[in-house]
Amino acid sequence: MNVTQLSAFVANKPGHLQRVLKVLADENINIITLTIAETSDFGILRMIVNDPDKGHKVLRENNITCSITDVLALEIDDTPGSLYNALDVFAQMNLNIEYMYAFTEKREGKAVMIFRFEDIEAAKNALVGKGYNIVRKIDIIGEK
Amino acid sequence: MYSRDIETMPEKKMKELQLERLKWSVKHAYNNVPFYKKKYDEAGFHPDQLKSLDDMRRVPFLTKQDMRDNYPYGLFAVPLNKVVRVHASSGTTGNATVVGYTKNDVEVFAEVVARSLSAYGVSENDVIQVAYGYGLFTGGLGLHYGSEKLGALTVPISGGNTPRQLMLFKDFGTTVFCATPSYALNIADYIEKNMPDYKIEDTKLRVGVFGAEPWTEAMRTEIEKRLKIDAYDIYGLSEVIGPGVSCECSQKSGLHVFEDHFYVEIINPETGEVLPEGEKGEIVYTSLTKEAFPGIRYRSRDITRLYHDNCKCGRTLVKMDKVSGRSDDMLIIRGVNVFPSQVESVLMEIEGTEPHYQIIVDRKGSLDDIEVMVEVNEKIFSDEIKVMNELSKKINDKFRSVLGINAKVTLSEPGSIPRSEGKAVRVVDKRK
Numbered sequence: 359m360n361v362t363q364l365s366a367f368v369a370n371k372p373g374h375l376q377r378v379l380k381v382l383a384d385e386n387i388n389i390i391t392l393t394i395a396e397t398s399d400f401g402i403l404r405m406i407v408n409d410p411d412k413g414h415k416v417l418r419e420n421n422i423t424c425s426i427t428d429v430l431a432l433e434i435d436d437t438p439g440s441l442y443n444a445l446d447v448f449a450q451m452n453l454n455i456e457y458m459y460a461f462t463e464k465r466e467g468k469a470v471m472i473f474r475f476e477d478i479e480a481a482k483n484a485l486v487g488k489g490y491n492i493v494r495k496i497d498i499i500g501e502k
Numbered sequence: 503m504y505s506r507d508i509e510t511m512p513e514k515k516m517k518e519l520q521l522e523r524l525k526w527s528v529k530h531a532y533n534n535v536p537f538y539k540k541k542y543d544e545a546g547f548h549p550d551q552l553k554s555l556d557d558m559r560r561v562p563f564l565t566k567q568d569m570r571d572n573y574p575y576g577l578f579a580v581p582l583n584k585v586v587r588v589h590a591s592s593g594t595t596g597n598a599t600v601v602g603y604t605k606n607d608v609e610v611f612a613e614v615v616a617r618s619l620s621a622y623g624v625s626e627n628d629v630i631q632v633a634y635g636y637g638l639f640t641g642g643l644g645l646h647y648g649s650e651k652l653g654a655l656t657v658p659i660s661g662g663n664t665p666r667q668l669m670l671f672k673d674f675g676t677t678v679f680c681a682t683p684s685y686a687l688n689i690a691d692y693i694e695k696n697m698p699d700y701k702i703e704d705t706k707l708r709v710g711v712f713g714a715e716p717w718t719e720a721m722r723t724e725i726e727k728r729l730k731i732d733a734y735d736i737y738g739l740s741e742v743i744g745p746g747v748s749c750e751c752s753q754k755s756g757l758h759v760f761e762d763h764f765y766v767e768i769i770n771p772e773t774g775e776v777l778p779e780g781e782k783g784e785i786v787y788t789s790l791t792k793e794a795f796p797g798i799r800y801r802s803r804d805i806t807r808l809y810h811d812n813c814k815c816g817r818t819l820v821k822m823d824k825v826s827g828r829s830d831d832m833l834i835i836r837g838v839n840v841f842p843s844q845v846e847s848v849l850m851e852i853e854g855t856e857p858h859y860q861i862i863v864d865r866k867g868s869l870d871d872i873e874v875m876v877e878v879n880e881k882i883f884s885d886e887i888k889v890m891n892e893l894s895k896k897i898n899d900k901f902r903s904v905l906g907i908n909a910k911v912t913l914s915e916p917g918s919i920p921r922s923e924g925k926a927v928r929v930v931d932k933r934k
Contacts, residue, residue: 365885367883369914374915397887399912399913399914400890400915402886402887402890422915423878423916424880425884425885
């Protein structure tokens with residue numbers, strides 16, 4: 359099962375990121391992890407939140423350009439070389455990672471990485487049989 | 503046709519009517535407005551010298567600056583107790599310009615709007631929702647009076663409040679919608695974004711009447727496709743009367759000018775010289791019947807051309823092209839002439855982009871710099887920087903190939919481009 363990421367377009371100017379966060383705060387949406395990719399004019403805020411559909415809806419209602427995308431959450435050992443090994447699987451299959459970021463919370467000696475692929479299914483198939491644990495949506499955002 | 507005799511009058515007969523009315527109008531201005539008398543005396547012109555239409559080229563021009571200098575009532579030709587209404591332009595570049603109407607002027611205004619609506623196939627059987635702003639701006643009240651004159655059911659909703667506009671489409675059985683073309687696209691966006699269950703096909707909407715800002719054929723195609731209507735251009739300017747100076751007909755190619763009320767010429771904007779029919783230049787207006795605010799040879803700054811083409815609709819009235827730009831909006835960037843409408847056409851060619859843009863021109867050292875701000879909507883947004891950069895590059899490449907200039911493309915948030923009175927502010931020139 360894929361994890362749903364909420365992304366928003368934010369001008370690279372004081373107060374603009376805060377405006378997006380306020381909308382989410384007012385609607386009681388919790389951000390579990392986030393990353394920002396920035397250019398000189400704008401940034402793309404990418405978030406894993408507890409309710410991505412509601413997050414998407416409220417951002418749209420506030421005229422904030424946003425989208426939801428499937429990303430892959432992968433659990434790896436929190437030890438030297440683990441990320442290297444995981445990436446090796448993708449490299450061998452010639453799968454390009456569009457971007458990736460790490461999960462903030464540590465889970466029993468494991469780390470969780472978020473990956474964005476052009477073809478998420480191909481990436482998942484590549485991991486099958488390699489003993490990797492693909493983290494399900496439910497594990498990340500909790501039961502509802 | 504609302505006024506068949508006038509709208510199908512043979513060209514020669516129309517010219518006779520125009521000359522007769524011109525003589526009255528120029529004399530009316532000269533005798534009753536000190537500004538005209540002083541200006542004409544200084545230029546050595548007297549209204550009695552007006553013997554043919556060709557003599558009009560000797561009459562001095564009226565400019566927007568003259569109107570500002572005579573703010574507010576200095577150019578009125580009747581006592582204020584004969585004036586029943588005023589309108590004023592938003593004054594984006596200085597003092598507002600004020601125009602007045604007598605009872606008869608209000609009648610003429612309503613008549614030309616009624617003729618326009620009729621040219622779009624609208625009749626007393628229609629329900630017309632007027633979503634132009636009501637107030638000092640001529641759009642709202644202009645369409646309102648025209649719609650009532652035609653005898654249609656008129657819904658004076660004014661601009662904004664999109665959910666309510668959409669509700670009234672359904673509840674009131676609206677068949678005709680009048681607004682700025684950019685607002686029409688806003689409405690289409692709103693439905694797509696917030697009301698996926700709202701089916702525009704389920705309304706009775708069939709005709710859109712759009713004006714008050716320049717718009718392109720590409721925008722017409724998009725509005726027609728998304729709102730499932732026939733979209734027509736209505737043209738006008740408050741200095742002349744308001745909307746209804748000219749209108750499209752069933753042919754959707756060119757706008758017929760109501761020549762019995764407005765005399766039009768095309769001039770070279772640089773030299774002021776009158777150009778022959780068919781050539782492109784600045785359109786100049788002279789009112790033929792207006793009492794309160796006669797405008798004699800008003801320089802509109804709008805760029806177009808005039809022509810007769812035996813229009814299939816049967817009207818013999820002269821046609822003007824959709825206004826392609828304004829001579830004062832024209833930017834000269836590193837020696838290249840750029841009209842905001844060209845920027846708009848480039849954006850419309852790129853899938854998903856909207857005609858919400860702003861051009862910012864600045865001078866860095868001795869070089870002009872052009873920046874085009876484009877609002878990012880959901881159709882062009884991606885969570886990948888790579889894709890966004892490709893979009894900027896694609897827009898930049900298009901500008902370079904169409905306009906021959908290198909523009910910095912800045913992707914910006916929805917709503918970040920300032921809008922005034924429903925019109926977006928297209929150009930900011932910081933060069934001084």
